[in-house]
Amino acid sequence: MSSMSARPTLPAQSSDSKGSKPVNPAFVLATASATCALIVLDTNVVAVSLPSIARSFHASFADVEWVVSAYMVAFASCLLPAGGLADRVGRKRMLLLGLAVFFVASLGCGAAPSAAMLNVARAVKGVGAAMLLTAALAVIANTFHEGPARVRAWAVWGTCMGLATTVAPLVGGVITQWLGWRWIFLLNLPVCAGLAWCASRSIHESRNPDPGPLDAAGSILFGLALALGIWALIELPTDGLASWTTGARLAACALLFGAFVQVQRSRAHAMVDLALFRQPRFVAAVLAMFGYAACAQVMMTFLPLYLQNAFGLSAVMAGVGMLPFALAMVLGPYIGAVLARRLPGMALLSSGLLLIAAGNLLTAWVAGDASYALVALGMVVTGLGAGIMNGDTQKAIMACVPPDRTGMASGISTTTRFTAIVTSVGVLGAVLAARTHAAFLAGTQMTPDVKAALEAGLMSRMLAGDLAQATAHLPPAPRSALVSAAHTSFASGFAAALYLAGAVGVSIAVGIWLLGRKGEAVVGNGVASNG
Secondary structure, rough: OOOOOOOOOOOOOOOOOOOOOOOHHHHHHHHHHHHHHHHHHHHHHHHHHHHHHHHHHHHHHHHHHHHHHHHHHHHHHHHHHHHHHHHHHOOOHHHHHHHHHHHHHHHHHHHOOOOOOOOOOHHHHHHHHHHHHHHHHHHHHHHOOOHHHHHHHHHEEEEEEEHHHHHHHHHHHHHHOOOOOOOHHHHHHHHHHHHHHHHHHHOOOOOOOOOOOHHHHHHHHHHHHHHHHHHHOOOOOHOOOOOHHHHHHHHHHHHHHHHHHHHHHHHOOOOOOOHHHHOOOHHHHHHHHHHHHHHHHHHHHHHHHHHHHOOOOOOOHHHHOOOOHHHHHHHHHHHHHHHOOOOHHHHHHHHHHHHHHHHHHHHHHHHHHOOHHHHHHHHHHHHHHEEEEEEEHHHHHHHOOOOOHHHHHHHHHHHHHHHHHHHHHHHHHHHHHHHHHHHHHHOOOOOOHHHHHHHHHHHHHHHHOOOHHHHHOOOHHHHHHHHHHHHHHHHHHHHHHHHHHHHHHHHHHHHHHHHHHHHHHHHHHHHHHHO
């Protein structure tokens, strides 16, 4: 039985729209799916524009990482409380409020005068995105109950996510090169207005009739722990692993996360029902989501940087260059549907993650060969594995959560996904920076011009995609040699990051398989004892 068909029937939800016109399920699904697609599009479209942002603000690699991470940290930190709020105050109300926050933050991003202000606006945007995504997922789950209608609804949702992922790099490249990176954010304004009009007309209000108190302490502890951990990882190339600042941030992260777990254990209405983690199949599903996001989705951030830094591609061509990965993600669910008829659910998730790991290792192996065709082959393998897992990880998690807390279910699922992405950006970014720096020093003659460029922040600006301006003051001959060495060293750093991602993917895939077998044994023993 698939994780989708295993979901229990949802109970009736309270509604503020009694007596109003009937719900059009297709229009509700279209509106909610388009809202989720906006989040996915906005999350992935920015990556292609990062070098342009770096050039505009003369930003460092850490600044560029924060363009992604400020959004992701706020997003992941707010997903759990946003899910609870959606259940409490109403999914429609939360959706409309989220669109308003997203609208204002997009305007702030488009008008940002500095990298610091851009990152602040990105953080606010992450809060709005969390409100949007949890509310939209809960609307779908509450509108479509058990049976074929629900299966079709989640299939449509998954297709929309796949399409948004597919077009994001190309859209980002076209907008960045032809209109400027600010329009990536400003074009959200009419989209938010249109979605708000659709939501106000199509969605009837629903909420959990017995939501319990909000867990403000848990929300704050989780958010602070995540932010400190990512801060430590992003600043690791600058501060070093042995520095007291890195140690203090990591220690504070661990203490705050431990406090968060204790708060969840002591509350009757916690954001996360920790009892779920006693179920091997639930733990396996969460691990699958984490592995998928950390080893596949994070490539949406690093692949554009690699294509532009190692191959010298423009923003548009980098977007085109990512199409093999994105198109394979669209094809992946169809392969997954065929495999699902032959493999148990956990075996399918484990196989999908192994495919992602194989694609990462293949791409790492050929990253330094300056052959786009070989890199594209690795992208295809990774994309196929990502496509297999994209919908099934979401379904597997939500299938294990009590039906009266669909907001919590979407919160757990999406928190896992984006926590994995932002953690992976920090870890793989640190590996990328360290290996690139080491390769550059090993392969470059330390002339006075090169030493002066390094002291002026050449490595950080090169990693961010601002190599042309960082070397503009040098004479032609040393500049050409420096650019060539920078391209080669970045490819080496990218390969190191992918080797780590591949190893992590294999390890998690093995864990999923073992937990799946343990879960099957538990179910079998339960059936035997009942018999």
